[in-house]
Amino acid sequence: xxxxxxITSIAFPAISTGVYGFPRDRAAGIAVTVVRxxxxxxxxxxxxxxxxxxxxxxEAYEEALRKKW
Numbered sequence: 001x002x003x004x005x006x007i008t009s010i011a012f013p014a015i016s017t018g019v020y021g022f023p024r025d026r027a028a029g030i031a032v033t034v035v036r037x038x039x040x041x042x043x044x045x046x047x048x049x050x051x052x053x054x055x056x057x058x059e060a061y062e063e064a065l066r067k068k069w
Contacts, residue, residue: 003042013051014061024057028064036069 002010012031016022035048052058 002046007046009047009049011049011051014053014057017057017060018053024060025063028057028060029068032061032064032068 012035014024014027014031017024017027031050035050039048050061052061
């Protein structure tokens with residue numbers, strides 16, 4: 001949808017990892033994998049911003065980026 005709408009920047013928040021209790025590590029792994037695969041197919045695409053609301057979430061995303069990128 002973003003590509004079809006010519007959106008050039010996307011904020012990708014770590015939703016449900018706080019009060020709803022979805023595992024941070026799992027959420028980060030899914031998000032990084034999906035974004036990585038999308039950018040491999042569409043390398044000219046938008047700037048992606050992972051929005052992490054606290055330090056443990058940031059650390060989970062940093063680890064996922066190290067492992068999966």
